[in-house]
Amino acid sequence: MKDMDDQIPRTLPIQSATFSNPINAEIRRAAATGIYDIRGGGAKRKVPHFDDLLFLGASVSRYPLEGYRERCDTSVTLGTRFAKKPIELDIPITIAGMSFGALSGPAKEALGRGASAAGTSTTTGDGGMTPEERGHSTKLVYQYLPSRYGMNPNDLRKADAIEIVVGQGAKPGGGGMLLGQKISDRVAEMRTLPKGIDQRSACRHPDWTGPDDLEIKILELREITDWQVPIYVKVGATRPYYDTALAVKAGADVVVMDGMQGGTAATQDVFIEHVGLPTLSCIRPAVQALQDLGVHREVQLVISGGIRTGADVAKALALGADAVAIGTAALVALGDNDPKWESEYQKLGTTTGAYDDWHEGQDPAGITTQDPELAARLDPVDAGRRLRNYLKVMTLEAQTIARACGHNHLHNLEPEDLCALTMEAAAMARVPLAGTSWYPGKEGF
Amino acid sequence: MQTYDLEADGLRGLNSSLQAQNAETNQTRWEIVNPKGSHAIAVGLDAPIEVTVKGSTGYYCAGMNQQATIKVEGSVGPGVAENMMSGQVIVDGDASQYAGATGHGGLLVIKGNASSRCGISMKGIDIVVHGNIGHMSAFMAQDGNLVVCGDAGDALGDSLYEARLFVRGSVKSLGADCIEKDMRPEHLDILRDLLARAGSDAKPEEFKRYGSARQLYNFDVDNAAAY
Numbered sequence: 001m002k003d004m005d006d007q008i009p010r011t012l013p014i015q016s017a018t019f020s021n022p023i024n025a026e027i028r029r030a031a032a033t034g035i036y037d038i039r040g041g042g043a044k045r046k047v048p049h050f051d052d053l054l055f056l057g058a059s060v061s062r063y064p065l066e067g068y069r070e071r072c073d074t075s076v077t078l079g080t081r082f083a084k085k086p087i088e089l090d091i092p093i094t095i096a097g098m099s100f101g102a103l104s105g106p107a108k109e110a111l112g113r114g115a116s117a118a119g120t121s122t123t124t125g126d127g128g129m130t131p132e133e134r135g136h137s138t139k140l141v142y143q144y145l146p147s148r149y150g151m152n153p154n155d156l157r158k159a160d161a162i163e164i165v166v167g168q169g170a171k172p173g174g175g176g177m178l179l180g181q182k183i184s185d186r187v188a189e190m191r192t193l194p195k196g197i198d199q200r201s202a203c204r205h206p207d208w209t210g211p212d213d214l215e216i217k218i219l220e221l222r223e224i225t226d227w228q229v230p231i232y233v234k235v236g237a238t239r240p241y242y243d244t245a246l247a248v249k250a251g252a253d254v255v256v257m258d259g260m261q262g263g264t265a266a267t268q269d270v271f272i273e274h275v276g277l278p279t280l281s282c283i284r285p286a287v288q289a290l291q292d293l294g295v296h297r298e299v300q301l302v303i304s305g306g307i308r309t310g311a312d313v314a315k316a317l318a319l320g321a322d323a324v325a326i327g328t329a330a331l332v333a334l335g336d337n338d339p340k341w342e343s344e345y346q347k348l349g350t351t352t353g354a355y356d357d358w359h360e361g362q363d364p365a366g367i368t369t370q371d372p373e374l375a376a377r378l379d380p381v382d383a384g385r386r387l388r389n390y391l392k393v394m395t396l397e398a399q400t401i402a403r404a405c406g407h408n409h410l411h412n413l414e415p416e417d418l419c420a421l422t423m424e425a426a427a428m429a430r431v432p433l434a435g436t437s438w439y440p441g442k443e444g445f
Numbered sequence: 446m447q448t449y450d451l452e453a454d455g456l457r458g459l460n461s462s463l464q465a466q467n468a469e470t471n472q473t474r475w476e477i478v479n480p481k482g483s484h485a486i487a488v489g490l491d492a493p494i495e496v497t498v499k500g501s502t503g504y505y506c507a508g509m510n511q512q513a514t515i516k517v518e519g520s521v522g523p524g525v526a527e528n529m530m531s532g533q534v535i536v537d538g539d540a541s542q543y544a545g546a547t548g549h550g551g552l553l554v555i556k557g558n559a560s561s562r563c564g565i566s567m568k569g570i571d572i573v574v575h576g577n578i579g580h581m582s583a584f585m586a587q588d589g590n591l592v593v594c595g596d597a598g599d600a601l602g603d604s605l606y607e608a609r610l611f612v613r614g615s616v617k618s619l620g621a622d623c624i625e626k627d628m629r630p631e632h633l634d635i636l637r638d639l640l641a642r643a644g645s646d647a648k649p650e651e652f653k654r655y656g657s658a659r660q661l662y663n664f665d666v667d668n669a670a671a672y
Contacts, residue, residue, distance in 0.1 A: 035666040148547040148566060151528055153489050153509040180663050192549070192568040192587050193606055197662040200604070202585065206565040207524040207543040213504070216484045220505040223460045224489030 040358030047278040052425030065403040079230020090119025096327035099125030102265035104375035112136030114387025146202035169258030172236025175203035237282035244289035259305030266359030279305035281428040287320030310397020318413035333390035452479035466492035573643035
C-alpha cells in the first residue's frame with residue numbers, strides 16, 4: 001500500500017499570493033511585538049515607473065545630434081518668477097533634503113561636496129543648517145519644516161533658496177520621528193530638546209493652515225530675505241494638479257513634487273507603502289496645472305521619488321519637469337547598502353540592498369547614524385567624489401538620450417519623444433502605448 | 446523719531462528700512478502709522494531699536510525678531526512674533542492664533558487675550574498673556590515659559606517637552622502628558638521676573654505650574670492610547 005502511495009502524483013505546495021511569506025512574517029512579527037514596523041527608504045512595492053517608458057529616438061522625421069560633438073545643454077535656472085537671485089545650476093539633478101540627525105555629519109558634508117563639484121544644489125532637511133554643510137555647498141536650499149528645529153533668520157539669509165515642506169512622498173500627511181538613540185549632544189542642541197528622547201517632527205506647520213495662509217507665510221519669508229532667494233513649495237504627491245495650482249497661487253517660485261518612492265529617514269511601513277502616488281503618475285497633472293495657469297517654465301517643477309539613472313532624468317524632463325531631486329540614490333552613491341558591509345548587514349538581520357532601518361543609527365556604512373565610530377567610516381571627500389561621478393554619469397546618460405532624440409538641451413525633450421510599455425504607464429504619463437497612437441483617456445482611437 | 450506711513454509707502458520699504466538698522470544706528474525710534482491690518486509688519490529685524498505700530502496688524506507681525514522692541518497699539522493677527530530669537534514684542538490688544546509660535550528667545554507680552562495655539566512649539570521664548578489663552582496652547586512646547594494671568598482653554602500643554610507653563614486662573618483641560626507640578630522657589634523667581642517685565646501686578650503665589658510628565662518622551666506602544 002505504501003508503495004502505491006509513493007506513485008500517486010502529489011499536488012505541489014502552492015504559496016498564497018495573498019498570504020505570502022513576507023506578509024505572514026509581518027503578521028507574526030506584529031503578533032509578537034504589538035507594534036507596527038518602522039523603517040527608512042521609500043515604497044518598495046512595484047509601481048508603474050520610468051522603466052515602463054521608452055524613448056523613440058530619431059527616425060526619418062527627426063534627426064539626431066552627434067554624440068561627443070554637438071552640444072546638448074543641461075543647465076537650469078530655478079526661481080525665475082519672483083526671486084532677485086534665482087539658482088543657476090549646471091545640471092537639472094539636485095540633492096533632496098536630508099537632515100543632519102538622520103544623516104551623519106560626514107554624510108552631509110559629502111552631499112555638499114558632491115553636489116557642488118557637479119554644479120548643483122543640495123538641501124538641508126529637518127534640524128537646521130550646519131556650518132559644515134553651508135561651507136561645502138555652493139548652492140544650499142534651506143528647508144522650512146513644520147518642526148522648525150534649528151530655524152533662525154540668520155541661517156535663513158545664508159540660504160540660496162528656501163523650501164517650504166508641506167509633505168514628502170514617502171508619507172504625505174505624516175510627520176516624523178527621530179529616535180532617541182540618534183540624538184547626540186549636537187543634534188539635541190540644534191533642536192532645543194534633551195538628549196536621548198524621541199524627537200517628533202510635526203506633520204503640519206504650527207503657524208499656517210491652508211493655501212491662503214501659505215501665501216502670507218511666503219510673503220513673510222520674502223520680506224525677511226529681501227525677496228532675494230527663490231521659495232520652493234514641496235509636496236508629497238497626492239493631488240498633484242490642485243497642490244501645484246495652489247502652490248502657484250500662494251506665490252511659489254518652484255514646486256517640488258515628491259512621489260511615493262521617495263525616501264524618508266523613518267516612518268511606518270504601512271504609511272510608506274499605502275499612502276501617496278507613484279512618481280510617474282504625478283508629473284503630467286502637475287505640468288497641466290502649470291500650463292493651465294500659464295506659468296509652465298516660469299514656475300519650475302522639480303520631480304523626486306525613485307530617480308536612479310539618466311534615463312529617469314530624461315523621462316521626467318520629457319514629461320515637463322524642469323529638474324529632478326535625488327535622495328536615496330545619492331545615499332547609495334555615497335556607500336549606503338554597499339556589499340562590502342554584507343557581514344554586518346547579516347548581523348543586523350538584513351542583507352545588502354535591503355537595509356532600511358536607518359532610524360536605528362547602526363548603519364554599517366556610517367551614513368544614517370550619529371555613532372562617531374560608524375560615522376568615521378565614511379570619508380566625506382571620497383564619498384563626495386563618488387556622488388559627483390554619479391551625477392556626471394546621470395547627466396551624460398540624459399544627454400545621450402536627448403541627442404538621440406535630436407535635442408540640443410535636455411529641456412527640449414517632450415512627451416512626443418516617449419511611448420509606454422504598459423497601459424498603466426500610458427495612462428499615467430499620457431504617452432501612447434508602444435506601437436499605437438493611443439493612451440487610456442485619449443479620445444478617438 | 447522716524448515716522449513711516451505704511452499705507453502710503455508700502456511694506457517692502459518699511460521692512461527694508463527697519464532691517465537696514467544696526468547696533469550703531471541713531472535712528473533708534475520708529476513709528477508706523479496706518480498699518481490697517483497689514484501682514485508681515487516689522488519682520489526680520491536685528492537691531493536694538495524701538496518700533497511702535499499705531500494700530501492693529503495682520504499675520505506674522507514681528508516675525509523672527511532679534512534685538513528690537515516692537516510695540517503694537519492694537520491687536521495682532523496670527524503668528525505674532527513667530528520664531529522670535531530675542532528682543533521684546535508688546536501687544537496692547539488681543540492676539541490671534543499661534544502667538545509666539547516656535548520662538549527661540551525674547552519676551553512676548555500680550556495685554557489682552559491670546560487665541561488658540563499660543564506658544565505652539567515654543568523653543569525658549571517667554572510669553573506673558575495678561576488675559577486668557579485658547580485651546581491647544583503650548584502644544585509640543587520645547588523650552589521657555591508661558592505665563593497666563595487669566596484662564597487656559599482645552600488641552601493645555603499637549604505633548605509638552607521642557608517648557609514651563611504658569612496659569613493663574615482655571616485650566617479647562619490638560620493635554621497628553623501635561624501635569625500640574627510643584628511650584629518651587631526657583632519657579633516663583635522666574636514668575637516674579639517675568640510678571641514685572643510684562644507690567645503685570647499679579648502675584649507669583651497665585652499661579653499654578655504645569656509641565657511635562659515625560660511619559661511620552663520615548664515611544665512605548667503601551668502609551669498608544671495617549672496619542
